[in-house]
Structure formats: structure tokens, C-alpha cells
Amino acid sequence: MNNFRIGFGYDVHQLHEGLDFWLGGIKLEHEKGALGHSDADVLIHVICDALLGAANMRDIGYHFSDKDPKYKGIDSKILLREVMKLIREGGYEVGNIDSTVCLQLPKVNPHIPAIKACLAEVMGVEEGAISIKATTTEKLGFVGREEGVSAYCVALIYKK
Numbered sequence: 001m002n003n004f005r006i007g008f009g010y011d012v013h014q015l016h017e018g019l020d021f022w023l024g025g026i027k028l029e030h031e032k033g034a035l036g037h038s039d040a041d042v043l044i045h046v047i048c049d050a051l052l053g054a055a056n057m058r059d060i061g062y063h064f065s066d067k068d069p070k071y072k073g074i075d076s077k078i079l080l081r082e083v084m085k086l087i088r089e090g091g092y093e094v095g096n097i098d099s100t101v102c103l104q105l106p107k108v109n110p111h112i113p114a115i116k117a118c119l120a121e122v123m124g125v126e127e128g129a130i131s132i133k134a135t136t137t138e139k140l141g142f143v144g145r146e147e148g149v150s151a152y153c154v155a156l157i158y159k160k
């Protein structure tokens with residue numbers, strides 16, 4: 001049992017017109033995009049936080065400060081590759097991740113196969129280890145008003 005550890009991630013980004021909308025490593029075509037110090041890929045950020053949490057290695061902002069100009073506009077896939085390196089240097093491998101994106105619009109479902117393929121390549125795991133889900137919030141709250149996007153992720157890692 002000591003060989004298995006779980007982690008959890010949660011993140012939010014504002015949505016604004018005229019910004020790019022990166023989600024799970026791919027760019028969505030939408031009139032609004034996400035605001036952040038990086039490319040604001042909320043799905044990748046929660047995956048990073050779930051993996052780091054599982055390994056008891058702090059969080060994404062601890063490793064990649066949002067005050068550091070080095071990370072301004074950075075592709076979050078680069079951050080996820082770094083997190084995977086940290087996890088593996090700690091002697092861990094990924095069992096599986098399960099995530100939920102909370103987004104009123106656009107629909108995420110049509111993009112899930114491409115997101116899974118992208119993340120599997122970046123993480124160096126089988127697509128079967130990656131689950132992506134989506135929900136609206138039935139037009140309630142900041143997600144429902146299309147002011148923001150949030151995401152949750154749990155990760156299981158194990159000692160090799």
C-alpha cells in the first residue's frame with residue numbers, strides 16, 4: 001500500500017475575448033480565451049498539481065513562479081514535461097489521472113481524443129491512463145456566466 005499515492009489539483013482561469021484558449025495542450029477555436037501568466041492551460045495545471053501533490057512535491061506555482069518572467073506565456077506542456085521529470089526522479093510512475101473541466105462553452109467532448117493523445121505523448125504514458133471529462137455549471141456562477149474556466153484532477157502514482 002505504501003507504494004501508491006494519490007494527489008488532487010484544482011485551478012481557475014478568467015476567460016476574456018481575444019485571448020487564445022489552450023486546454024489540455026491543444027488550442028480551441030472560441031471567441032474567448034484564458035488569462036494567465038503562462039498560456040493559462042487550466043487542464044494541464046491541475047494535472048501538474050495532482051501529480052506534484054501525490055508525490056508531496058508542493059505545487060505548480062512553487063516550481064514555476066507566476067512572478068518569474070521566464071514563464072511569461074509559456075506553453076504549459078513544457079511545465080508538464082518538467083513535472084513528469086520531477087515525479088520520475090522521485091522514483092514514481094503514473095497509474096492514472098482523472099479530470100473534470102468546468103466550462104459553459106465551448107463543448108470539450110469533441111476535443112477529448114486529441115487532448116488525450118497530446119497529454120499521453122507529453123507525459124509518456126498510455127492514453128488509457130488519462131481520463132478527461134467536462135461539465136457545464138448549468139449557467140450558474142462564474143463558469144456559467146462564461147467568465148472563467150475551472151478544472152479538477154486526481155492522480156494515482158506508484159513507486160517503481
Ligand SMILES: Nc1ccn([C@@H]2O[C@H](COP(=O)(O)O)[C@@H](O)[C@H]2O)c(=O)n1
Pocket residue numbers: 102103104105106107108109110133134135136137138
Ligand atoms: N464544456 C462542456 C461541458 C459539458 N460537456 C459534455 O456535455 C455533458 C452535459 O453537460 P452538463 O453540464 O449538462 O452535465 C457533459 O457530461 C459532457 O459530456 C462538454 O463536452 N463540454
Ligand SMILES: C[C@@]1(CO)OP(=O)(O)OP(=O)(O)OC[C@H]1O
Pocket residue numbers: 011035036037038039040041045060061062063064065066067068071
Ligand atoms: C502556470 C503558472 C506559471 O508561472 O502561471 P499561471 O498561468 O498564472 O497559472 P496559475 O495556475 O495561476 O499559476 C501557476 C504558475 O506556475
